[in-house]
Amino acid sequence: MHLFALGVNHTTAPVSIREHVAFHSESLSLALRDLTAHRPVKEAAILSTCNRTELYCNTDDPQAALEWLAEYHRLQPSSIQPYTYTLNSHDAVKHAFRVAAGLDSMVLGEPQILGQMKQAVKIAENAGTLGTLLHKLFQKTFAVAKEVRTTTDIGASSVSMAAASVKLAQRIFGDLKPLKVLFIGAGEMIELCAEHFAAQQPAAIAVANRTLDRGLQLAQRFDGQAILLADLPEHLADYDIVITSTASQLPIVGLGMVERAVKLRKHRPIFIVDLAVPRDVEPEVGDLDDVFLYSVDDLAQIVQEGLGNRQLAAAEAETIIDVRVDNFMHWLETREAVPTIRALRDHADRVRRHEVEKALKQIARGEDPQRVLEVLSNTLTNKFLHAPSHALNTATGTDREALEALIRQLYQTL
Template sequence: MALFTLGINHHTAPLSVREQIAFQTDAVPHALADLTRCKAVDEAAILSTCNRTEVYFATDAPEAATQWLADYHRLARHEIEPYLYTYPEREAVRHAFRVASGLDSMVLGEPQILGQMKEAVRAADQAGTLGTTLHKLFQHSFAVAKEVRATTAIGANVVSMAAAAVRLAERIFERIADQTILFIGAGEMIELCATHFCAQRPKQVVVANRTVERGLALAERLGGKAIRLEELGERLSQFDIVVSCTASPLPILGLGLVERAIRTRRHRPMFMVDLAVPRDIEYEVGEMDDVFLYTVDDLAQVVESGLESRQAAVVDAEAIISERVDGFLRWLATRGTVPVIRSLRDAAERARRHEMEHALKLLARGEDPVRVLEQFSHRLTNKFLHAPTQALVQAGSERDDLPALVGRLFHLHPDSGYGD
């Protein structure tokens, strides 16, 4: 059976299509069992994330998986087929290595996909659909991802606004864990930034939002507290780090308000991030000696430099992947010869035992041991050579190829006479 990958991702389809064929985590075992009940599919694993749904499988009839995918999600095949890709063996292996290494992700080099792929492997293993070929494929994928991350700069630089904000804050404060943080707003960007900052375990987290209920909900998820926007004037001086992103048409933090906060802090530095467009913090605040203010454009420059570095690393990563693909395909090719090798060894062993039993009977009758050994070696050699000799004599259209093939199999030299 050959190896294939069938999938859909953010490159080939919009979210409205991807969500129709996504698999919930608890549905994957049932889906795998359903797929492998098709006689055409021997092994299978499903990787399903917000950006991709991919089926890795071993089969002789890859079109069966496409129909299964449509049927399983109760969709007409023509509805999803334009968005699907099917990669045969070499391309399937290369794709798996690129996915694991973060080269096929929406954010180049992001590490989360590797963990998601490992979860997919665990699910397939528990469902009993992870055979030898897929097991080997994914183990190679994980090894390649580790090599790419260790030997290239693919994951060395920040490539998101939230991560950039944390990186810049670490330039001002030695430890984020010793700081108090105020988040102004409770939207998606603030939540993302809060997640990154809270990963550093700050001393205190407070959320200020126009809608108190929404601010409180986010604060509870972060393990912090919530305040009203109206309280900023009296509370601002308590915070070392301020991150703001609201939909306000006018600045929320003016120069006078920040100046009073800095005086109350006795000029201890304050790190501020304004992710809002239009701005939440008056630009004059950035001119103060004790305030480090970064706007969305400042963060974009950090992100851009990180992306450039990662793009430069892609060349090195692709070279590693190409080499490892060749190695995996060599292993895969040897899998096809295993049954032949096993049969050859079994036949040789049967011949050896038969001749051994014959020789032992002769020795038991008192025959000369030297003569018995001589006869044993001749009979065993003749049995081993009978099949290849007969194949050479009876060769038809293969007559030109067989001598060279036999020469390689038995390590014969041209000057030994074969081929004359």
């Protein structure tokens, strides 16, 4: 078994690269089956968030998995290779533990990643691409994340993306009460953002979504209204703050749409936070006057607030993780020895059955049972000790000394 973790994240690749290798949750099952069916990949799980796309694999050829990642997204492998990482065995296990514990996140200690990883594992289980190795890895990963959360203050003073969006809006506008806020999408991230902005009591809240029912369900929680995403061009100019996070594979807020909105607003500033990967807003929108456009990467500085306290907790968490990684690697090394142990036992059992059959036939012929058992025990002893005895007798020099020490250890003799 060969465990690898590979992919890209916010520390190795900008959002302009990450968005090209992101997976929509609805396509993950199909992608996993494709990966394991046509590549030398025995097991696989894919974690795809706004900050990372990672493949956790049981494979002998991690390069083939990276090539698949590029080809699946219709990219040349060379176009993403400078941004990718490949972690093997011990490093892959430690990486999984750190990701789940929030130590590898843009927001140190943020809790959302654990739920995202659990969802990724659930999808892989349903797709049938998890085996013994990855199942054990993620089972241990979630246990370690829970231990870190309950025994350290890693989540204390953590500024989420949602909270960072509010702070940034306040820096630009000051008081948010006179402003109107539009949320595009109705997923978990938008829900978190809506809760944070609603606490500032803005003048109006609206949710734009592909389906009106789902948008209305979220909007009503905050005494807001809902509009169809298709009607967004007609309403965009009404809002001062726009927060967007959808699963669209293509931008849904284009340059022309925003240009028209700015003109209708008579150049009153509009603040846009694009939390989606791939991005919901065309990057060129950020070049417009009176438009403040921020992506997930742009919020990095704000989310570092409170970092000092969390870094102390992170040091404690790293210690916990190092111990748990060693435990997992011991289990993994034990698993790797299973075929040899099984073969050794099978060999010994064949010898035992053969000699027992001979002994039973001798007893059936009327021979003395006591003498038959004595012969049986001597024969088994000689056969079981023949291989180590022969190896020891034929070895010379330092090989003989090493073999003798090993045999003493195995048989616990003086």
